[in-house]
Amino acid sequence: MSDIKLSNVSKTFGIVSVIDDLTLTVKSGEFLVLLGPSGSGKTTILRMIAGLETIDKGTLEIGGQRCESLPPGQRQVAMVFQNYALYPHMSVSGNMAFGLENIGLGKAEIAARIAAAAKLLEMTSLLERYPAQLSGGQRQRVAIGRAIVKQPKAFLFDEPLSNLDAALRVRTRVELAQLHQRLQSTVVYVTHDQTEAMTLADRVVVLNSRHVEQIGTPMEIYHRPATRFVASFVGSPAMNFIQVKTKLNGKKIGIVAPSGKWITLPNASLGKGDVELGIRPESISIVDRDADATGQVKIIERLGERTLLHVQLDKGPLIIVQDSGLSKLNINSPVKLKFNVSQISLFGPDGKSSLRSAAS
Amino acid sequence: MMGSRFQITKLGAWLITSLTVLIALAWVFPLYWGVISSLKPEDEVVRPYIELWPQTLTFDHYYSALTKSLIGLWYINSLATAVGVTVITIFSSMLCGYAISQLNFPGRRYLHILILACFMVPTQTLIINHFVLMANMHLLNTWLGMILPQLIYPVIIIIYKQFFDGVPKEFREAALMDNASEWRIFYRVYMPMNWGITTALAIVVFIWTWNNFLWPFLAATQNETMTVPVGITQVYNAFGVYYARRLAAAVLAALPVVLLYLFFQRQVTQAITLSAGIKG
Numbered sequence: 071m072s073d074i075k076l077s078n079v080s081k082t083f084g085i086v087s088v089i090d091d092l093t094l095t096v097k098s099g100e101f102l103v104l105l106g107p108s109g110s111g112k113t114t115i116l117r118m119i120a121g122l123e124t125i126d127k128g129t130l131e132i133g134g135q136r137c138e139s140l141p142p143g144q145r146q147v148a149m150v151f152q153n154y155a156l157y158p159h160m161s162v163s164g165n166m167a168f169g170l171e172n173i174g175l176g177k178a179e180i181a182a183r184i185a186a187a188a189k190l191l192e193m194t195s196l197l198e199r200y201p202a203q204l205s206g207g208q209r210q211r212v213a214i215g216r217a218i219v220k221q222p223k224a225f226l227f228d229e230p231l232s233n234l235d236a237a238l239r240v241r242t243r244v245e246l247a248q249l250h251q252r253l254q255s256t257v258v259y260v261t262h263d264q265t266e267a268m269t270l271a272d273r274v275v276v277l278n279s280r281h282v283e284q285i286g287t288p289m290e291i292y293h294r295p296a297t298r299f300v301a302s303f304v305g306s307p308a309m310n311f312i313q314v315k316t317k318l319n320g321k322k323i324g325i326v327a328p329s330g331k332w333i334t335l336p337n338a339s340l341g342k343g344d345v346e347l348g349i350r351p352e353s354i355s356i357v358d359r360d361a362d363a364t365g366q367v368k369i370i371e372r373l374g375e376r377t378l379l380h381v382q383l384d385k386g387p388l389i390i391v392q393d394s395g396l397s398k399l400n401i402n403s404p405v406k407l408k409f410n411v412s413q414i415s416l417f418g419p420d421g422k423s424s425l426r427s428a429a430s
Numbered sequence: 431m432m433g434s435r436f437q438i439t440k441l442g443a444w445l446i447t448s449l450t451v452l453i454a455l456a457w458v459f460p461l462y463w464g465v466i467s468s469l470k471p472e473d474e475v476v477r478p479y480i481e482l483w484p485q486t487l488t489f490d491h492y493y494s495a496l497t498k499s500l501i502g503l504w505y506i507n508s509l510a511t512a513v514g515v516t517v518i519t520i521f522s523s524m525l526c527g528y529a530i531s532q533l534n535f536p537g538r539r540y541l542h543i544l545i546l547a548c549f550m551v552p553t554q555t556l557i558i559n560h561f562v563l564m565a566n567m568h569l570l571n572t573w574l575g576m577i578l579p580q581l582i583y584p585v586i587i588i589i590y591k592q593f594f595d596g597v598p599k600e601f602r603e604a605a606l607m608d609n610a611s612e613w614r615i616f617y618r619v620y621m622p623m624n625w626g627i628t629t630a631l632a633i634v635v636f637i638w639t640w641n642n643f644l645w646p647f648l649a650a651t652q653n654e655t656m657t658v659p660v661g662i663t664q665v666y667n668a669f670g671v672y673y674a675r676r677l678a679a680a681v682l683a684a685l686p687v688v689l690l691y692l693f694f695q696r697q698v699t700q701a702i703t704l705s706a707g708i709k710g
């Protein structure tokens with residue numbers, strides 16, 4: 071059992087409230103990602119679990135044990151810091167041994183654990199080196215190794231990939247996923263990078279200033295964003311937002327697309343007035359007739375496998391539409407667009423999704 | 431165009447170099463003169479013109495300074511005092527600097543201010559108190575009495591505090607996550623991280639203490655308990671006005687410091703720069 075339970079946790083720095091009444095459960099063996107913009111309190115949550123930050127209100131349980139007043143060392147969690155924090159005067163094996171020596175483990179046991187972790191991370195040849203003699207990627211491995219040898223109940227990662235260059239980041243991301251599959255350990259992983267969240271997470275917690283916007287699997291977060299914030303934060307390029315009116319047609323309520331066409335959305339709970347229609351670039355297709363919206367291509371971004379068209383709607387904003395890599399459209403070409411109805415999101419004036427099945 | 435500008439730069443560089451060399455010579459000459467005079471016979475020293483090299487080279491003054499004074503004993507006293515003061519000052523300052531920098535305890539800010547305030551109290555103003563205190567404790571003419579009042583180097587504490595302030599807090603946090611006790615964080619993580627600065631500070635404290643005059647002069651009332659700088663003033667008293675002999679004794683007194691400086695030039699410069707930055 072190594073689940074983590076935060077119940078009604080609040081945290082203030084001076085007079086600034088950073089976390090407000092957070093309740094969150096990380097299941098045993100789960101890879102949970104805390105995703106949010108900078109300053110949304112992700113690091114603070116992680117540090118409260120680690121014990122590096124006090125919990126003002128609420129409770130914390132790790133593996134069934136109340137922890138909020140235990141010192142960091144006794145919570146049996148391991149943290150990988152953003153800048154790795156490897157002790158510069160200790161060799162790689164010294165870095166890994168330090169935490170084990172502190173709990174009085176025997177020499178043989180320490181050596182065995184280091185050897186096993188080094189083998190797992192393919193860094194046996196680095197053990198005698200010093201941090202200054204390692205590349206960024208290698209340091210990161212050592213930082214993970216230092217966490218693994220402690221055999222903790224849970225791993226805490228704070229933006230571990232942010233100091234790596236782009237290519238290495240992609241590779242390390244895959245390795246982290248493989249590592250988690252192999253170790254099956256509980257992980258809480260902080261990032262502001264939605265790609266990392268999507269690729270690594272079992273579940274994602276999207277945070278926005280002081281509160282949780284949505285908790286769900288990456289696919290739920292992506293396809294059924296619970297709030298406009300989640301919709302705009304996750305996905306690159308971002309989701310398009312178009313102001314539309316609701317309209318009653320007989321007994322059915324629907325929305326009026328920019329072209330004037332009436333779209334009925336069976337699982338929407340709509341009132342009267344305006345809503346915001348959210349639709350991702352890949353859920354819009356270019357058609358010859360029966361369009362939901364029309365417009366003119368203004369900018370063409372060719373990305374190789376796909377093309378992003380920035381289309382100025384005749385009645386609406388500039389939106390981004392995804393076309394095939396070999397798109398034949400030119401600047402100023404008129405286009406007819408069709409929305410994939412099953413991929414439409416609707417947001418009321420409060421920013422919440424108006425689709426009934428938003429959570430499922 | 432390019433050529434002339436280049437030549438002006440070259441000329442400037444040449445001027446600066448010559449000026450530096452001149453200043454260096456002006457600095458070095460008295461030292462040279464002192465050493466050279468200590469190697470001349472007494473009558474050659476008092477000649478009214480400048481002779482850059484002795485006509486007769488003699489080591490007699492060194493011989494007599496070494497044999498007819500207690501300089502051997504003074505060396506031991508100086509060494510014991512300087513080593514004692516250095517070890518205790520460095521160790522306690524490091525701990526104190528660590529505490530004000532890293533630990534959270536009530537009154538920490540006041541302690542810091544108090545230490546800064548110590549800069550404003552010249553040691554000389556305390557010297558009578560020290561003397562009375564040491565006399566009452568019967569510590570005059572002992573190594574301990576020599577050492578205790580010289581342990582006040584607030585600047586070392588402040589340097590350590592600033593150094594520890596500059597260490598990223600993640601190291602401390604990583605060590606906390608690693609189950610390290612406060613003491614282990616200090617001596618396994620923070621202390622080894624600053625061996626460079628510790629060496630440098632140890633050397634300057636050693637030099638400062640070795641050269642210290644006022645307190646050792648008061649604390650040692652007997653020939654046998656004097657330090658080298660105090661003792662060599664006795665050479666003068668004992669022998670009358672014998673310039674060469676006095677100079678030989680002075681050279682002997684300065685020798686350890688000079689050697690230390692030669693071997694650890696880089697660290698000494700670093701430490702002096704650090705302490706000047708804080709005092710200034």
Ligand SMILES: Nc1ncnc2c1ncn2[C@@H]1O[C@H](COP(=O)(O)OP(=O)(O)O)[C@@H](O)[C@H]1O
Pocket residue numbers: 083086088106107108109110111112113114115
């Ligand atoms: N030690 C601290 N003292 C005061 N404010 C802090 C402290 N740590 C974080 N904060 C504030 O708390 C908020 C959340 O910070 P953080 O958890 O680091 O966000 P994130 O990791 O999501 O970028 C920020 O507004 C930050 O300024």
Ligand SMILES: [Mg+2]
Pocket residue numbers: 112113114
């Ligand atoms: Mg952060």
